[in-house]
Amino acid sequence: MGRVKQKYNRREAEKRFELVYEAVEGDRCIYCGMPNDGKSDHQPPVYVLHRFAEGGLVTKRAIREHFGPCKLVPCCTICNMGLGAYHGSDDNGRRQEIANWFLVDDRYPEDKIVLVVGYRLIQDRLQGRRGAEIYEFPGVGRIIYINALTGLIEGEFSGPAEFPEWLQVTQSELAEWLRGASRRKSRYFLDMANLASYELLPHARDDPRGQFEAQQSSAVDGN
Numbered sequence: 001m002g003r004v005k006q007k008y009n010r011r012e013a014e015k016r017f018e019l020v021y022e023a024v025e026g027d028r029c030i031y032c033g034m035p036n037d038g039k040s041d042h043q044p045p046v047y048v049l050h051r052f053a054e055g056g057l058v059t060k061r062a063i064r065e066h067f068g069p070c071k072l073v074p075c076c077t078i079c080n081m082g083l084g085a086y087h088g089s090d091d092n093g094r095r096q097e098i099a100n101w102f103l104v105d106d107r108y109p110e111d112k113i114v115l116v117v118g119y120r121l122i123q124d125r126l127q128g129r130r131g132a133e134i135y136e137f138p139g140v141g142r143i144i145y146i147n148a149l150t151g152l153i154e155g156e157f158s159g160p161a162e163f164p165e166w167l168q169v170t171q172s173e174l175a176e177w178l179r180g181a182s183r184r185k186s187r188y189f190l191d192m193a194n195l196a197s198y199e200l201l202p203h204a205r206d207d208p209r210g211q212f213e214a215q216q217s218s219a220v221d222g223n
């Protein structure tokens with residue numbers, strides 16, 4: 001069966017599917033607990049609906065039957081970039097996808113040192129030996145994101161109110177520092193993920209992390 005390919009224009013697609021999404025209230029990222037500063041994430045991503053429509057007409061009902069209720073959830077800029085057009089099956093799957101950008105990169109043994117230094121800087125900060133300049137170091141941000149995301153995935157905490165004090169303090173200081181200059185949040189994501197540019201993500205536009213490939217082949221297997 002031939003699929004009608006239609007060039008993806010994010011702004012047009014967002015407008016097209018705008019009415020399908022229901023906004024969820026909140027001022028903290030539902031994935032990591034950071035203040036979301038008014039930003040949100042589409043569940044499922046607009047790009048996923050665009051692919052689902054295959055260039056034709058699609059009803060709200062067909063979308064709901066296939067994806068369940070579509071939500072616009074509070075989400076920080078950094079988690080939003082970590083997800084890209086990744087949909088996954090639930091919030092924990094999405095948290096894992098984000099965390100994968102920040103965990104130790106086994107291809108580079110020295111990457112472990114970045115996290116060790118990050119831990120040390122956080123300890124120094126909590127003991128008052130250093131100031132908010134520690135947040136400039138991407139290893140610090142990675143420690144904060146990894147602990148929040150994996151703690152929620154593993155059920156160690158049910159929400160940010162249960163985060164240990166060190167995590168609450170460093171999250172709020174990091175949020176403050178990220179607001180200090182324009183475009184600092186997106187730059188920080190790239191630094192934490194060891195990426196030179198968001199445009200360089202493998203298949204980020206056409207098939208993020210192979211999720212459509214996987215869907216297609218499992219559909220074939222099922223036949």
Ligand SMILES: [Zn+2]
Nearest residue numbers: 029032076079
């Ligand atoms: Zn977040």
